[in-house]
Amino acid sequence: MTAEELLSVHDDRLRGRVPRELPWGPWGAVAEEDGPVVRVHYGTHAVVEHRDLSGVDLPDLVRRQQEVCAARVEPVEWKVYSHDTPALARALVEAGFTAGPARCLLVADIADVPAPEDPSAVRSRWLGLTHAEREPVRSSAAAAPGQRRPLRELEADGIARAAEAEMEVLVVERHGRPVDEVWLERVPGTDFASIGGITGPRPELLHAAARWAGRGQWGRYPARYLVAEAGGELVDVHLGAGFHRTAEVTTYRWAPPGEPARERPAKQLLDDPEHDEIWKRFENHFEVTYATAYDGIAEPPGSVTWHMAAVDHTRRDPLLAEVEKVIARGLRACGRPGDRLYRLKWYIGGARYDPTRVGGPGRPPWLGCSYLIDENVVQVTADLRMGTYGNFREESLCVFGADLVAEVEEQLTELLGTVLRRDGRPAGNVWTFGPG
Secondary structure (H helix, E strand, O other), X not given: OOHHHHHHHHHHHOOOOOOOOOOOOXXXXXXXXXXXXXXXEOOOOEEEEEOOOOOOOHHHHHHHHHHHHHHHOOOEEEEEEOXXXXXXXXXXXXXXXXXXXXXXXXXXXXXXXXXXXXXHHOEEOOOOOOOOXXXXXXXXXXXXXXXXXXXXXXXXXXXXXXXXOOEEEEEEEEOOEEEEEEEEEEOOOOOEEEEEEEOOOOHHHHHHHHHHHOOOHHHOOOOOEEEEEEOOHHHHHHHHOOOEEEEEEEEEEEOOOOOOOOOOOEEEEOOOHHHHHHHHHHHHHHOOOOOOHHHOOOOOOOOEEEEOOOOOOOOOOHHHHHHHHHHHHHHHHOOOOOXXXXXXXXXXXXXXXXXXXXXXXXXXXXXXXXXXXXXXXEEEEOOOOOEEEEEOOOOEEEEEOHHHHHHHHHHHHHHHOOEEEEOOEEOOOOOOOOOO
C-alpha cells in the first residue's frame, strides 16, 4: 500500500474514535463526544482527538473543550496533523495552547514488515513479571523520546490489556537486563496495533512488534496495520522496517488554573506493594485470613450485620443493586478529604478508588462492592475506620464504622429486614454459624 492509502485507512479507522472499553474498562477513564471531538478524561489529564472539522466553528469548539477540562482541572493534549486545516492550529494557539515538537506519523501494513531474523533475540517482558521486576522496564520506557502513548498509561489501564493480549512490552536484553524495548497495544474494535514508544533504534524490536500484532492471540483477529510516531534517527529505523511516512503530528497542550490530580480516580491493584500492605493490615485488625474467611471477621463495636438470604442468587438482583446504592451513598457521605477506598478479594486483584471522583455522569463507574453471591469481598478505607465485609457462605453483610452505620442502618434494615448481629453479638432472631 502507498503512504496515501495508509494515511486514509488511519484517518478512517483511528481518528476521532470513541474508545471501546476493555473487559473492565480502561481504569479511571471516561470518554465523551462533542460534535467531531472525542475527549478521553483520565482524571490527571485529558486527550482530545477529532474527526473531520468541515463547517465547524473552531474557536467555539476549542473553547468548549477548555471549559470542560477546566471544570475538571485537567491539562489537555490535542493532536493536530499536517493535513488538518491550518485554522485548527491557529484556533488552539489563540486559545493559549502551546505546540510541542512535530513528529512523523508512521504507518505500516504488517505484511510489509520483515519477520524477525532471530525471534529469540526479543522477549515478551510484561505479563508474568512481578511489580518489582517491571521497574527497570518502566524506567527505561519513561526516558524514551517522542512517545505516542507512555507505558505508564497502558499500565494504568489495568491487567485486562495484558491478560487479554491487548498490550505487550518487547525487550532486547543483555545479561538478563533490558537494553531497549518497544511497547504496543491493540486498538480495540479496529485492525490496528499502536506502538506507544521505542527506546532505541533497533529494527529487531519493530519486526517483533509486527509479529506480535499479527498473531491474533487469545482468539483475536490479527491486526493488519501498525501505527507509530517518531522523530530523529528513529524515523529512518521505522522506514527501514517497512513503515511509511504518512504525515506529521504535533501535540498542542494547555493547562487550566489549579493543581491537577496526580493519579486517576481508580487503580487496579494486583501485586502492588500497596495491595499486599492493605490486606495484611485488614487481616491483622479484623482477625481473619483466607482460611477463616467463611467464619467471618472480628466484628468491631458499633458494627451491624444483616442476613442476605433475601438476595436472589444473581449479580443483577434489583434488591442487591439497591443495597449497593445505599452503601455507596453512605461511604461518600462519611468520607474525609483524601480518603481512598479499597475493594479486596482473596487471591484476586483488588482496586483502589477515590469515592469523590467515581460514580455519576461524566465519571468512571463506582467500583465498590459490598456483597457477592459467590465469593467473600471487602471494601474498606485505608485507615480501616469504616467499610463492609460480605460473607457469601453465611449470606451476611457486615457494616462497620460508627458514622457509616448511622448513615445506612435504617435503609438497609428496611431493605433486608433481618439483623444477624450487633457489635459482633447475635441479635437472637436468626441461627448463624458466624462469630458470636
